[in-house]
Amino acid sequence: MTGAQIAAAARRQTTVIPRASRGDTWAGRLFQVLMFGAVGLAFLGLGAIIYDFARDGAAVVTWEFVTRFPSRVVPDRAGIQSAIVGTIYLMLICAALVIPLGVMTAVYLEEYADSRRWYNRLIEVNIQNLAGVPSVVYGILGLAFIVRGPLGMGPVLLAGGITLTLLVLPVVIIVAREAIRAVPSSIREGSLALGATHWQTIWKQVLPGSIAGIATGVILALSRAIGETAPLLVVGAGVSLRFNPEGLDSSFTALPIQIFAWTQDPNQAFVARAAGAICVLMVILLAMNSVAIWLRNRYEQKW
Amino acid sequence: MAEPRLAASSGAQGVRVDLARTPTARSRFEGGIRVALFAAAALSVVVTLLIVGSLLFETIEFLGEVPVGDYLFGTKWSPTFAGEQQSFGVLPLVWGTIYLTLIALAVAVPLGLLCAVYLSEYAPTRVRKVVKPVLEVLAGVPTIVFGYFALTFFTPDVLQGALGIGVGVFNGLSAGIIMGLLVLPTIASVAEDAMSAVPASLREGAFGLGASKLQVSLRIVFPAALSGIVAALILGASRAIGETVLVLVAGGQTPNLGVNPTESYQTMAAFIAAQARGDIPTGSVEFLTIFAVGFTLFAMTLLLNALSIRLVRRYRQVYE
Numbered sequence: 001m002t003g004a005q006i007a008a009a010a011r012r013q014t015t016v017i018p019r020a021s022r023g024d025t026w027a028g029r030l031f032q033v034l035m036f037g038a039v040g041l042a043f044l045g046l047g048a049i050i051y052d053f054a055r056d057g058a059a060v061v062t063w064e065f066v067t068r069f070p071s072r073v074v075p076d077r078a079g080i081q082s083a084i085v086g087t088i089y090l091m092l093i094c095a096a097l098v099i100p101l102g103v104m105t106a107v108y109l110e111e112y113a114d115s116r117r118w119y120n121r122l123i124e125v126n127i128q129n130l131a132g133v134p135s136v137v138y139g140i141l142g143l144a145f146i147v148r149g150p151l152g153m154g155p156v157l158l159a160g161g162i163t164l165t166l167l168v169l170p171v172v173i174i175v176a177r178e179a180i181r182a183v184p185s186s187i188r189e190g191s192l193a194l195g196a197t198h199w200q201t202i203w204k205q206v207l208p209g210s211i212a213g214i215a216t217g218v219i220l221a222l223s224r225a226i227g228e229t230a231p232l233l234v235v236g237a238g239v240s241l242r243f244n245p246e247g248l249d250s251s252f253t254a255l256p257i258q259i260f261a262w263t264q265d266p267n268q269a270f271v272a273r274a275a276g277a278i279c280v281l282m283v284i285l286l287a288m289n290s291v292a293i294w295l296r297n298r299y300e301q302k303w
Numbered sequence: 304m305a306e307p308r309l310a311a312s313s314g315a316q317g318v319r320v321d322l323a324r325t326p327t328a329r330s331r332f333e334g335g336i337r338v339a340l341f342a343a344a345a346l347s348v349v350v351t352l353l354i355v356g357s358l359l360f361e362t363i364e365f366l367g368e369v370p371v372g373d374y375l376f377g378t379k380w381s382p383t384f385a386g387e388q389q390s391f392g393v394l395p396l397v398w399g400t401i402y403l404t405l406i407a408l409a410v411a412v413p414l415g416l417l418c419a420v421y422l423s424e425y426a427p428t429r430v431r432k433v434v435k436p437v438l439e440v441l442a443g444v445p446t447i448v449f450g451y452f453a454l455t456f457f458t459p460d461v462l463q464g465a466l467g468i469g470v471g472v473f474n475g476l477s478a479g480i481i482m483g484l485l486v487l488p489t490i491a492s493v494a495e496d497a498m499s500a501v502p503a504s505l506r507e508g509a510f511g512l513g514a515s516k517l518q519v520s521l522r523i524v525f526p527a528a529l530s531g532i533v534a535a536l537i538l539g540a541s542r543a544i545g546e547t548v549l550v551l552v553a554g555g556q557t558p559n560l561g562v563n564p565t566e567s568y569q570t571m572a573a574f575i576a577a578q579a580r581g582d583i584p585t586g587s588v589e590f591l592t593i594f595a596v597g598f599t600l601f602a603m604t605l606l607l608n609a610l611s612i613r614l615v616r617r618y619r620q621v622y623e
Binding site: 025027028031032034035036037038039041042043045046048049052053056100101104105107108109112113122123125126127128129130132133134135136137138139140141143144145148149166169170173197198199220223224227228229230233234236256259260263264271274275278281282285289 | 332333336339340341343344357414417418420425434440441444445446451484487488491515521538541545547572576579580594604607608609611612
């Protein structure tokens with residue numbers, strides 16, 4: 001066989017292999033089309049959602065809309081000041097409660113708990129289950145124990161804040177645990193070997209090393225909390241309030257509640273106001289998520 | 304020779320025991336921290352107990368007024384009606400919940416799994432870096448926004464307008480399909496995690512035997528990740544079952560035992576939110592329905608979540 005013949009045979013060989021699997025490449029192509037279609041539909045869905053509220057809301061969002069109080073009668077005068085302030089207060093209450101509780105639980109489970117003990121396993125499984133409880137059920141908990149029943153606060157700001165805290169607590173715990181787990185054990189061992197106590201090691205080494213991950217998780221959890229409607233509906237948040245909450249024991253409303261109330265209105269002019277409020281809510285969420293991404297990129301530790 | 308050594312060692316032991324048993328300020332502080340952290344962790348168990356407690360007691364009170372059989376198997380749900388018209392059969396709500404969940408899954412399962420296979424097996428890193436955040440954004444959109452979209456765009460412009468389907472303003476089809484869009488990111492991300500956890504050696508082995516990319520994806524990776532994929536589907540179903548405000552806004556508030564997707568449906572979660580919003584006196588049967596339906600909903604999702612947690616743990620044990 002001459003060199004040319006060998007080369008020709010080799011060429012034939014390479015053309016033979018794809019030909020043998022042509023039926024398969026067809027199926028492969030079809031499958032690729034299906035996958036692109038699925039991803040495309042998800043993109044299209046998100047695009048259409050954004051287009052829809054931006055189109056309806058663009059004309060509504062003005063400085064007056066943001067700073068005025070809601071009106072039940074005149075759509076053109078209806079604003080969302082009380083809803084924005086309520087949402088911000090809820091977020092602050094939620095952050096004040098969920099950060100210590102969530103981080104403490106995560107530290108306990110990662111640094112102290114012996115997972116062979118039944119009570120520690122119970123805590124772990126319980127948190128996983130809590131993460132899957134529908135938000136409306138947390139609303140019932142808030143209604144039964146915080147608004148009425150033992151605590152009997154009534155439908156006030158603090159009751160809403162506590163309900164949302166309980167709702168996002170499992171999320172914060174799960175994310176904080178992952179962040180703490182990402183700190184390599186060599187850091188802990190080095191600290192302990194230098195004579196630091198268990199808690200000094202956690203306070204001076206583990207927590208600073210995982211703070212970026214924890215902060216990111218907390219912000220994402222808070223952005224979930226302020227987007228929730230169902231638990232606040234059940235707890236009894238007010239609608240179209242013409243005043244801002246004055247304290248923890250004051251009636252309150254929030255952006256999702258105001259949006260919900262306006263979508264239920266038979267007057268189309270009010271429904272357009274809902275789109276405007278959605279624009280404001282989405283801008284707040286976008287800002288929070290940007291901060292989370294920035295934190296992650298800026299402070300993330302590479303071990 | 305032997306005696307002094309013994310004494311020395313026992314002495315050393317004695318010292319060690321003493322050190323461990325004398326509480327110093329530092330050891331007391333460390334112990335206090337431990338107790339405080341445990342208390343915070345135990346709070347999550349208390350939350351569960353409170354949830355179960357809040358649901359259970361009022362549900363028992365409810366069942367004292369309405370027989371269990373009438374509640375679980377009754378086919379007419381009209382708790383707010385007066386006198387003879389009042390009826391507490393929960394089946395229409397349970398059916399509404401299951402029916403809308405099925406529509407949602409019919410949309411979300413194929414789309415979510417295709418997205419997952421694409422992200423795990425096909426997508427180049429550059430594309431992944433775009434697609435994953437977009438799915439995360441979709442997952443982060445508040446459900447009320449999905450509800451607004453279904454009510455003001457999907458029902459009038461897509462279903463009635465572009466497709467010409469004669470649906471009502473509130474209908475199960477629109478609520479179900481948009482709920483599918485809502486749970487799509489959940490299914491895609493959990494399923495993708497499961498597929499990514501399949502070791503590369505399995506893929507390489509199949510490629511080495513001459514399998515195509517498609518065969519590796521569908522016949523090697525997919526079955527190997529099956530328990531995780533099933534967990535993803537269950538998680539998606541459990542999210543759809545608990546979804547409240549989207550159904551409330553777009554699905555309407557009519558208890559319905561039918562199968563016509565163009566009609567209005569009410570789900571358990573949507574009923575709870577609607578009922579709690581109305582002014583009903585505490586302790587009345589109408590008020591207690593919130594807790595009875597809540598308990599039914601909680602039991603359903605708890606069962607699904609427990610199943611999904613078990614399945615996820617199984618695939619983790621196999622490959623990690």
